[in-house]
Amino acid sequence: MFYSSSPGIGLRFGTLSNIFLKRKDYENSSMLLFLYGLSLLKIKSPEQINIELNKFFETIGLSEKILKDTFYFILMRFIIDVKIYDMKEYNPNIEKLLNLLPLFEEEKELINIIE
Numbered sequence: 001m002f003y004s005s006s007p008g009i010g011l012r013f014g015t016l017s018n019i020f021l022k023r024k025d026y027e028n029s030s031m032l033l034f035l036y037g038l039s040l041l042k043i044k045s046p047e048q049i050n051i052e053l054n055k056f057f058e059t060i061g062l063s064e065k066i067l068k069d070t071f072y073f074i075l076m077r078f079i080i081d082v083k084i085y086d087m088k089e090y091n092p093n094i095e096k097l098l099n100l101l102p103l104f105e106e107e108k109e110l111i112n113i114i115e
Helices: 009-022 028-043 046-059 063-068 070-083 088-098 105-111
Strands: none
Touching: 009 028, 028 046, 028 063, 028 105, 046 070, 046 105, 063 070, 063 088, 070 088, 088 105
16 A cells, blocks of 8 residues: 555545556556655655655555556656756756646646746
């Protein structure tokens, strides 16, 4: 199970990601994991999120490779790396990518992570 110390909607994204993963719905699980990561970026450092993601992937076994190859996970890692290495020149590209995602209005609040 994917747990976090962060309350609220972020934790629900993590929990839902696990449910979809158990159903072998990797694309939706990946998107929910992505939304979980975005919600964590509001309250945690990118390094802490990397640690949480690595812990999560240690627990899922054979599904790890499949989930890591999804667009949403690759985008999440890209955003984390940009933040860790302070590569602000990529921020406009990230904003464009985030604005293309099929998100509900409530979820769109999460994409305002670029500073």
